[in-house]
Structures are given as structure tokens and as C-alpha cells.
Amino acid sequence: MDVFEVMGTCRAIRQLKPDPVPPELIDRVLWAATRAPSPGNSQGWDFVVVDDPDARRTIGAAVREAMVDRVAAMPRPDRTTRLMLDGTARLVATFDQAPVIVFVTGGVIYPPQAPREAFTWSALYPAAQNIVLAARALGLGSVFTTLHHVADRTIRDTLGIPDHVRIAATIPIGWPDDGVQFGPVSRRPVEDFVHRNRWEGDKRGIGI
Numbered sequence: 359m360d361v362f363e364v365m366g367t368c369r370a371i372r373q374l375k376p377d378p379v380p381p382e383l384i385d386r387v388l389w390a391a392t393r394a395p396s397p398g399n400s401q402g403w404d405f406v407v408v409d410d411p412d413a414r415r416t417i418g419a420a421v422r423e424a425m426v427d428r429v430a431a432m433p434r435p436d437r438t439t440r441l442m443l444d445g446t447a448r449l450v451a452t453f454d455q456a457p458v459i460v461f462v463t464g465g466v467i468y469p470p471q472a473p474r475e476a477f478t479w480s481a482l483y484p485a486a487q488n489i490v491l492a493a494r495a496l497g498l499g500s501v502f503t504t505l506h507h508v509a510d511r512t513i514r515d516t517l518g519i520p521d522h523v524r525i526a527a528t529i530p531i532g533w534p535d536d537g538v539q540f541g542p543v544s545r546r547p548v549e550d551f552v553h554r555n556r557w558e559g560d561k562r563g564i565g566i
């Protein structure tokens with residue numbers, strides 16, 4: 359699949375079948391993650407790949423407990439928000455069903471003489487995006503989440519991730535559930551974001 363098609367149809371897939379994913383496909387996704395760019399090619403990432411049912415159950419229960427009521431109570435003023443929050447509600451309710459969950463983590467290690475937090479995130483986000491794109495290219499659904507924030511202690515204790523290691527993304531991966539499809543992502547036109555040769559002002563009326 360052409361990379362532009364992958365990017366253009368890489369919708370967040372929040373409902374996954376519990377069916378197992380062949381390990382070789384996950385290996386390809388992890389290969390893609392480790393091909394990402396990073397500051398000074400520091401490659402300061404560690405991917406914690408979880409398919410153990412007990413660990414998924416423990417983490418899923420913590421996510422559910424923290425999020426189910428919170429998401430249910432969030433206002434849904436428009437269709438886009440409603441679809442996203444309804445999807446998030448299903449995601450948190452069934453989090454442990456995802457056959458694989460990848461935690462994108464890393465230490466504050468760059469530059470070695472004076473490590474800075476910003477460089478950690480700048481390495482981890484491209485790697486996380488490569489995971490999502492590679493999964494899509496293989497027909498696997500995934501979604502970039504920050505759900506580790508609501509279950510940080512449980513995740514660290516369950517997986518043995520040290521407190522000094524940052525967690526940038528929690529990405530469930532699996533086959534899209536019945537009725538859930540990849541399709542064109544909904545984004546504003548390119549010209550709403552592009553300034554040619556010089557800053558052209560607040561293009562989207564967002565107060566910048």
C-alpha cells in the first residue's frame with residue numbers, strides 16, 4: 359500500500375477484535391517504530407509490547423475504572439466530538455480485549471552531556487506515529503492514546519517500567535472489529551495550514 363494512501367486512511371480504530379495477531383506482523387510494526395528519526399539519531403526509545411492476558415486484564419481494569427464515568431460525562435456538542443467520545447467510551451470499556459498493547463517509552467538521555475525532556479518526546483512521537491502507520495499498512499487497527507496518564511501506577515507496577523522512564527503513547531493494536539473500517543481521515547484543507555514564503559496570519563481564526 360502506497361504511503362500516501364496509508365496516511366490518508368489511517369483513522370483511529372478504537373474497536374478491535376480480540377483475535378490474536380501473528381507475532382511476525384507485530385515484529386514488522388516494531389521494525390517500523392525503530393526506523394523513526396530521533397535527535398542526533400539517539401534512538402532513545404523502548405517499546406513495551408504486552409500480549410499477556412493477565413497484564414492486559416489488570417491494565418484494562420485500571421483504565422476502565424478511571425475513565426468509563428469520566429468519558430460518559432463529557433459533553434458532546436457536535437457530531438465529530440460525539441463520534442470520538444463514543445469511540446473512546448468503547449475503547450476504554452474494552453481496553454483489555456486488544457490482543458496487543460504497545461507502550462512507547464523512553465528515558466531522558468539526549469544530549470548525553472545535558473539531557474533535555476523535550477528531546478525525549480521528540481523521539482517518541484515519530485516512533486509512535488510509525489507504529490500507527492505500519493499497523494494501518496498491514497490492515498491492523500490501532501489508535502494513538504495517552505491513556506497511560508489515567509493508569510500510570512498500575513501500568514508501571516504491572517510491567518515493571520521504572521518511574522524515571524517516560525511513557526509517551528499507549529497503542530492498542532488488533533484487527534478492526536466488524537463494522538469498523540479504515541477510511542479517509544477528516545482534516546481541514548491543506549491551505550488552512552500552509553504559509554507560503556512568509557507568515558500569512560491567523561488562517562483558522564484560532565487566535566494566534
Ligand SMILES: Cc1cc2nc3c(=O)[nH]c(=O)nc-3n(C[C@H](O)[C@H](O)[C@H](O)COP(=O)(O)O)c2cc1C
Nearest residue numbers: 368369370372442446449501502503504505543544
Ligand atoms: C498525542 C495524541 C494523543 C491521543 N490520545 C487519545 C486518547 O487518549 N484516546 C483516544 O481515544 N484517542 C486519542 N488520540 C487519537 C485522536 O483522538 C485522533 O487521532 C483524532 O481524533 C483524529 O481522528 P482520526 O485519527 O480517526 O482521523 C490521540 C492522538 C494523538 C496524536
